[in-house]
Amino acid sequence: MSKSSLQIAQFALLMSFLNFLFFHYPFFTFVFNHVDYKSFNGIIIIISLVIAMVVANFFAFYLFLFLSRYFGKFLLLLFFNINALAVYFINTYSVIIDESMVGNILNTNYDESSSFFSFKLIIYLLFLGILPSIYIIKTEIIKVSFKKFLTTFSVTLLFLLILVFVNAGNWLWIDKNSKTLGGLAMPWSYTVNTSLFYIHKHKKNEKEILLPNATIKDNKKSVVVLVIGESARRENFSLYGYKKNTNPYLSKTENLYHFNAVSSATYTTGGVKAILDFKKTDDLYEILPNYLYRNNVEVVWRTTNWGEPPVHIKNYQKRDFLMPDCKGEECNYDEVLLTGLKEQILSSTKNKILIILHTSTSHGPTYSKKYPPQFETFKPVCNSVELGNCSQTELINAYDNTIVYTDYILHNVIEDLKQLKDYNSTMIFVSDHGESLGEKNLYMHGLPLSIAPKEQYEIPFIVWMSDSAKQIKPNKELSQQYVFHSVLHFLNIQSPIYDEKLNIFK
Template sequence: MSAVSLPLTRVRAWPASRPQISVEMLALLVSVFFSMACNGAFWHAYAETGGLQAAAGWRTAISLFVAMTGLNLLLLCTVLNRWTAKPLLTVLLLVTAFAVYYMNQYTVYLDPDMIRNVLHTDARESAELLTRGLVLPVVLYAAIPIALVWRVRLQCLTPGRALLRRLATMLVAAVVTVGALLVSFQDISSLMRNHTEIRHLITPGNYLASLARVAGADGKGASQARLPVGADAQVVGRNAGKPRLLVIVVGETVRAQNWGLNGYSRQTTPELARRDVLNFPDVTACGSSTEVSLPCMFSAQGRHSYDKQAIKHSQSLLNVLDHAGIATFWRDNQGGCKGVCEGLSFESVADARVPELCDGEGCLDNVLLHGLQQKIDLNDRDQVVVLHQLGNHGPSYYRRYPAQFRQFTPTCETPQLGKCSQDEIVNAYDNAITYTDHFLAGVIDQLASDTGRDTAMIYLSDHGESLGEHNLYLHGVPYQIAPATQLKVPMVMWLSPGLVADRGIDLRCMRQQSARPASHDNLFSSVLGLMQVRTDVYDPRQDLFADCTGPAGA
């Protein structure tokens, strides 16, 4: 044999050296890979429940493993064939690799709310999460398995034989899955009943099921007009005095535990402490993510009558104000108003060109005040302006404040929080709060200098944040099990002397009111009460000003 013919022989032999398997066997191998390699977060959570402390727990774990594999196999058998198997598995393995990374890195639960957050995340936020830490997980959970998937050859069967094999495989998978569940039925049902959130850790079923639910819910009535709310609204008993201006500042990812005015060990709110503000130390958010909390806090339903679809398809507080003839304006340094300001005046400044505040990748929150007074002065009516902060949006806390606010050191200077100590993470997070404090002080000073209006500010964060406690990071844990760090938020009010006098507000009463528990639910009716808007959707029980407003407030 010549030297040239030997390599040619090897080239011809290459296809023959590739193993040939059926589509069903490929689906089974991938299903086992998912159950074994891609569900570390689930198995860790199961161990945390104490399930592995007895022999029965290990039996349950084996049953769960078999059932998960069987369900994955059933799912794959419904969508794979000889032509679609490799492309679909490539996509599924790649997406699963990303899911595994974020679940392991931040203990993310991929429920429908989290999937909505992912789908509505803008390019700037996404870029911060695409770190070098993704490289190894993508190689281990995607690149290598995908290479192996494309390495094998798939058997070619006649349509009749292919159908019989597929039906037989699915029947066996169903029987084995049901059998595995029955073996440990009581333990598995107890686990899923007492720890309902754990199902959102089973990959890839978690994100596939959640994506299907989101697509179904969001697609239903997508073109449906929002139901009118407070169409009967009107301003009642308004004194013919100065026009009123209320600025609502929607904070981002600031938790009550690190808020200086709440008694935190660090003074993260020094500038607000020097201003005459009303601080509410016990406030609960509507949800643990912006996607839930922002529409909820501006809705008539709130958390007390929470209905996601009703909130999504109904008008908001701003529409009620608009019905009453009060001008509204939403100014945004984040990912939009989530439908709250639909059909109303909106402006994004996230891509503004203000050199001292913007760097091409985003802007610091003081950009929200840039040119704001000029826009306010265009209107001589009563106004409600909403400023939506970038705030403490993670994981890049170190990018949320300028250098002069780097007060607490050392700081975590990377979005890969797992590479930083908890102290470094907290230092960067607290520095970002001190910048929010500075921003809010600037809002108050601007309102105080507006002598032509009676002014007020309400600051309320949308949700909190986990900074490594119990190995949790960021936010978005299902509401039922979300820790206080994600649900307790700061709220601060400032009222100008002119507005206090015109509305007959008893500040001593308000200070007593501020010591009581409050929530996002109070925002809707409190704003209506402060602006003297009367409508059927106004609830005096939720109005924080109702018991502290004298005769001048009508």
Template sequence: MIIRDNVGARRAKWALPAWGLGAIVAVYILAVLNRGLWSELAHALEASRGTPGFWGLSVAVCCRLVGNLVLTLALVTWPRVGKALLAILILVSAASAYYTETFGVHLNEEIIQSIFETTRAEAAALITWAFVGWFLAFGVLPAVLVLLVPVRFMPGWRGLGWRGAVILAAAALLVVPPLLTGRNYVYFERNHRGMYDVYNPYAALSGTFHYLQKDVFRKKKAVTPIGTDATLAPGAAMAARKRVVVLVVGETARAENQSLQGYGRDTNPEMKRANAIYFSDAWSCGTATTVSVPCMFSNMTREKFDKPVAKAHWNALDVLQHAGVDVYWRDNDEGCKDVCARVPNDDLTDAKIATLCDASGCLDEVLLGDLADRIAKMRSPALVVLHIKGSHGPAYFQRYPAEFNVFKPGCDTAEVQTCTYAQTVASYDNTILYTDHILGRVVDTLKADPEVDSAMMYLSDHGESLGENDVYLHGADWATGPSQQKHIPMLMWLSPGWVRDSGVRLDCMARRRTQPASQDNLFHTLLGFFDTSSEVYKPELDLLAGCKG
């Protein structure tokens, strides 16, 4: 690995050889900034202990990880720019290491996309004093030392020869040991791909590359309409009574902490009072907003979901608007992820309302101020989508006003890892209680006009880890992630007029609520709310269809 400082004849005799600096950086990144990787690797290998070829497999995996980093450093350490690139790799590795080691976050493609697309307020919540201290000590200081240390390099073809030798050696580490261990390595790699999501700087670089490739630099395709045959049944389109549905899309709420799910704390008093229909076995499409929100409005199921394909096609809002529903989206979270791009929408994330907003963002009540007036002005039938901030972490204490600080003592910092588990859960439960209050206000708004057939549906985009097994936040791989990040609250409230005019049998819904449900149901349930007829509508995925008539 060769780095060149342009100091000419004045090069100090004691300058560090370029390959020596590269080796020091490699050892530092592997030993100090990848402790989470080695911990996860040890846990993964433990399952294979005692099997034939265990030690060979262990050596092969370690060789591949070391070879990956050595190859990366060899490819970036060119004269003039090499030290700067090494410094950048240290900074990226240090930032990644803090979040992977502190919160147990896996830097997969969805998390990288969330980082690029998050709001300033939410990003600021993650920049804590603990992070700043870590980043200065383990990122900035080593990076500055790399920039300051004088180095010498081999001239001309000799230097290129050494670089080629290092690259070949790294390639051999990547290829030869796995080949020698055969299918043992193939099986291990297939079952433990998650370890690369905590491998620094590989995880951040790989995730960023794939995000840029798929979401930024990918050629934008014309959006393809689906459900162009969608029509409203005569009873819905020409009903004498106005029909309104409010869909509340939650953020980071998990089923485990809902009293309607059986949780010990009374976190859902308003929805209990409203006799909401709570679906106790509901699951998300992903563990990050960037996946779940586009997925839930798509007509694709979780198993077949593909983000680029979804973005290139109409979603439920487009189909309903085409059929004649008056659709409106109002946001207080990370944006609609292109779901609302073709319908009227309003983003209040950066609203300036003194009683509801500050530097950390706005409380979710900002969405409700003129909700009644908005609904009154919409033609029938109408769909209003409210995208709330809900329980977005790690600064849970900023998600609710003082009067909802009911469960104490809480965790009044974004550095949740410094709080006890009980404190973190208490603050999180307060966010669930506040969300229940928001839902209660929506129901009260709808009930205020008994001449309107109204309904409300709520579901969260994904769940949250609060420190169980030292894992915080969300974004884990869906297949292997904890249930807390995938098991979500989902509920529905129907006005008496809606029940009467739509023919929904509440006794049937009482049985349906304990059966499996997921975000796969949303597309078809929304169409079912408005009795929409279309080839893209699947009644077997409509939560209401089996209980009508």
């Protein structure tokens, strides 16, 4: 037998061992940090997980290769290269590849995904993906008889079952940490969670559940501008006591209120859906813009972002739609959303108007590219996509500049609304989720809400009103569902699903 020839079992075991060696440092770092590795039970858990990882992957690889050596090799090529990319992101940004993170990846557009490109990513892909792939392609696999396959397959399966029952006492610990363990186990983190994502997406793509009809109760001209922030965490707004002045405009604005709020998710699709839903739900109910549009309200959606539920309105406007009428460098940033905004409101033939601006200002990792140069208030800034290579000061400075720019955008929205003397107007700003900036060695967002740090779910909720006589309830902490009912109240729209408890206005 030549050196480049191996029997299926030998090849599958070698691939399983290399898969374990190359891609499971984050997995076992988590295990070591969450068990008492000096205790007998802790040692048993660690040893059992090592054996289970190698044997379970051998079991799967062996099966695939026996069914078809070509298909089995193709899967291994995919696994090693995707594993390399996955481990790069886990090591660089401390993410977990769970179902919500898979959704983030699959919904990411080209501009956003290209911002993660780095030399370090190429190194990961070359040494952990491409080089093993060359070996996989060149190695000749010697097939075995069905009887030998069945014997090996059965013994392996029996061994796995015995291992599971031997660890019956540790099931509780494994179950408690299953989401994190599953999100770090390669290649099953993304294969299983991608399947779950598409199963749940298919379920959600069923026809949306219509809400009961609503009634507009007066003819008073009213406009709500809902600004959906991206990755804006509360603690970096000086309105909330942050030591750096990141809100130079809003801090001087009259009739402005701010509330503590928490997001329903730590990722865009979940956070935006929660802002637009009338209650916290996984079901696909009719969202706010669709509901109001169907009930004769003028609705405009402007976006430089992505990830919202299906929007069924006439005026859905992306950056490409707005660019021809926008002049100046600011058109390359979120200011493009303000292009002709006041004019569009004035041109409406309806008395009730909802404008939604979905921004992308504070989305990482390229914070320093999310604002025009004149907004680089805090220096030095992080310019690397590998956030761990930047100092904490550089990273936070770059992020804080995105908040300064957000402050300016919100100020301009308010100034536009102030000029609409015939309208009763309000601006509501709420973020989809927060952001980690190196605290506990975590970056960006997307951790499961159950284990996410507060930086990823504590968000700002800021409200401005044109009518100084109108008052706000003294709420201590809001959820994202307050948006739906507050908008209905402000536009004086009566609906059977309206909940006064979730309305911020008196």
